[in-house]
Amino acid sequence: MSVESTYEFLVVLLMATIVLELVARRLHLPPAAALIIGGIVLALTPGVPAIKIDPEMVMLIFLPPLLMSGAYFTVWYDFKKHFAEIASLALGAVIFTTLTVGSVFHLLLPGLPWAVGFALGAIVSPPDAVAAGAVLERLHLPSRISALLQGESLVNDASGLVLLRVAVAATLTGTFSISEALGSFSWVAIGGVLVGLIVGWSGVWVIRRLRDSELIITATLLLAASSYIGAERLNSSGVLSTVTTGLILGFHQHETFSASTRVRAQAFWKAMVFLLESLVFIFVGLSLRGVLDRISGVGQGIGDLIIPVSAVVFTVILARFVWLLGTGALKRVLLFRRFRSGEPSSIKTTTIMSWAGMRGVVTLTGALSLPEQMPGRDIVLIAAFAVIIVTVLVQGTTLGPLATLLKLASPDEEQQLRDNEASAWRRVAEAQYRAIQKRSQKEDGSEMHPRLLEQYRHRAQVAAQYEADRDMHEGIKVDHFRAVLEALQAGRAEILRMHRAGEIHDRVLQDLEHELDLQEIAAENRL
Numbered sequence: 001m002s003v004e005s006t007y008e009f010l011v012v013l014l015m016a017t018i019v020l021e022l023v024a025r026r027l028h029l030p031p032a033a034a035l036i037i038g039g040i041v042l043a044l045t046p047g048v049p050a051i052k053i054d055p056e057m058v059m060l061i062f063l064p065p066l067l068m069s070g071a072y073f074t075v076w077y078d079f080k081k082h083f084a085e086i087a088s089l090a091l092g093a094v095i096f097t098t099l100t101v102g103s104v105f106h107l108l109l110p111g112l113p114w115a116v117g118f119a120l121g122a123i124v125s126p127p128d129a130v131a132a133g134a135v136l137e138r139l140h141l142p143s144r145i146s147a148l149l150q151g152e153s154l155v156n157d158a159s160g161l162v163l164l165r166v167a168v169a170a171t172l173t174g175t176f177s178i179s180e181a182l183g184s185f186s187w188v189a190i191g192g193v194l195v196g197l198i199v200g201w202s203g204v205w206v207i208r209r210l211r212d213s214e215l216i217i218t219a220t221l222l223l224a225a226s227s228y229i230g231a232e233r234l235n236s237s238g239v240l241s242t243v244t245t246g247l248i249l250g251f252h253q254h255e256t257f258s259a260s261t262r263v264r265a266q267a268f269w270k271a272m273v274f275l276l277e278s279l280v281f282i283f284v285g286l287s288l289r290g291v292l293d294r295i296s297g298v299g300q301g302i303g304d305l306i307i308p309v310s311a312v313v314f315t316v317i318l319a320r321f322v323w324l325l326g327t328g329a330l331k332r333v334l335l336f337r338r339f340r341s342g343e344p345s346s347i348k349t350t351t352i353m354s355w356a357g358m359r360g361v362v363t364l365t366g367a368l369s370l371p372e373q374m375p376g377r378d379i380v381l382i383a384a385f386a387v388i389i390v391t392v393l394v395q396g397t398t399l400g401p402l403a404t405l406l407k408l409a410s411p412d413e414e415q416q417l418r419d420n421e422a423s424a425w426r427r428v429a430e431a432q433y434r435a436i437q438k439r440s441q442k443e444d445g446s447e448m449h450p451r452l453l454e455q456y457r458h459r460a461q462v463a464a465q466y467e468a469d470r471d472m473h474e475g476i477k478v479d480h481f482r483a484v485l486e487a488l489q490a491g492r493a494e495i496l497r498m499h500r501a502g503e504i505h506d507r508v509l510q511d512l513e514h515e516l517d518l519q520e521i522a523a524e525n526r527l
Contacts (some may be wrong), residue, residue: 017278039285055365068224071246078147090156097125122163128360191236196244321354
């Protein structure tokens with residue numbers, strides 16, 4: 001296609017993402033599933049140009065900002081608290097799945113080298129951060145499960161990509177060295193984290209010296225790309241580097257970013273992630289045409305591929321369940337013998353976490369990046385695409401109903417969160433009142449800001465009353481903030497009227513509207 005045709009087709013895809021998003025909401029489907037189905041329909045529509053996906057370009061353009069966003073909004077406390085379990089999934093489960101899939105693949109297709117099966121296992125072993133985030137965003141799972149799934153999806157790509165690199169090298173050279181593999185993995189992991197630490201801390205230092213929100217938001221986008229590219233140039237993990245940078249920025253955002261910058265940055269990143277995720281999943285669907293062409297080009301027919309491909313899909317799903325079940329049993333034994341602290345995973349938790357192993361862009365790009373001369377490349381690509389389709393369309397669409405069926409929502413946890421919120425608001429109000437009280441008092445004992453002092457005294461009293469009896473004051477609170485929102489809407493209408501009448505300048509309109517926006521956000525969050 002020409003440059004003009006490519007641009008027009010991209011615009012059509014972006015328009016399709018909006019339509020498919022609306023369809024997904026109407027049908028209560030995960031957006032990822034609707035987007036992949038939409039991409040498949042486009043791929044099979046006559047006249048739609050064939051899309052050839054460059055795996056390196058997809059990884060470079062799409063992965064850094066998506067990883068940065070996921071890490072930036074990660075709950076740092078939960079990530080650190082459950083790091084051992086996250087590492088078990090990101091490393092142990094990936095290796096176990098790779099070995100299991102490789103063994104099953106070689107058993108069914110003994111004519112291909114062992115390393116080909118292990119390459120396929122490495123490709124399909126890591127659940128995808130993009131796919132997991134797109135599905136988990138709309139679910140209300142217990143905090144521990146969400147922390148484990150999100151943390152795993154952020155760091156497991158590095159394990160899968162390293163294993164893929166080792167398997168491909170073993171296939172092409174016919175040799176394999178455990179020491180070289182361990183050395184490669186150590187450098188990829190340690191080097192990626194080190195680069196991420198350097199870029200992250202440097203980014204915080206720079207951002208603290210910037211004043212404009214536009215520059216700060218642009219800097220965060222550039223930090224994602226710089227961290228990924230820098231690590232990849234050193235043959236270490238761009239994934240771990242970007243995640244580390246994102247964790248550092250997310251941890252320091254509260255004292256580094258102003259409230260205005262945070263509001264704008266969140267809006268920017270939300271739109272950016274939506275566009276990138278939508279295009280990624282549509283590209284996955286569009287790649288079906290290339291897969292169908294490869295099926296017709298391989299020596300085996302479709303009937304011959306059904307059994308090995310189905311076996312791979314089944315093994316991927318089962319291996320994750322077996323690993324979680326096994327590690328859960330081991331944890332129970334250790335807890336029983338008091339070798340470690342914590343709580344064992346229930347069968348409900350194990351089931352939902354096993355079913356949440358969606359694959360996506362990393363699996364697709366990993367398969368597409370295989371060398372052309374690698375034996376069995378077409379079969380590997382077909383199997384990888386099948387894993388993506390089944391895990392996203394089947395597991396992704398049924399994950400919500402399964403969580404509801406298993407009744408995983410914890411009433412105690414929800415109650416604790418509400419208690420913490422009420423207590424936090426009370427303490428915030430008391431701190432504000434003390435600050436105003438100290439600032440307002442003159443040397444002669446009189447008050448400099450009596451009305452402001454009374455306002456914050458009233459806030460502290462109301463917050464204490466609400467904490468003591470939330471049920472009685474809930475209706476009063478809701479009515480209060482609805483009245484605030486009505487007042488804000490009236491103020492917005494008035495400044496718009498003045499602006500259109502030529503009574504105020506554009507700059508004044510922007511400043512006043514921004515202040516009203518911040519107040520509206522605060523009021524809406526209290527409803």
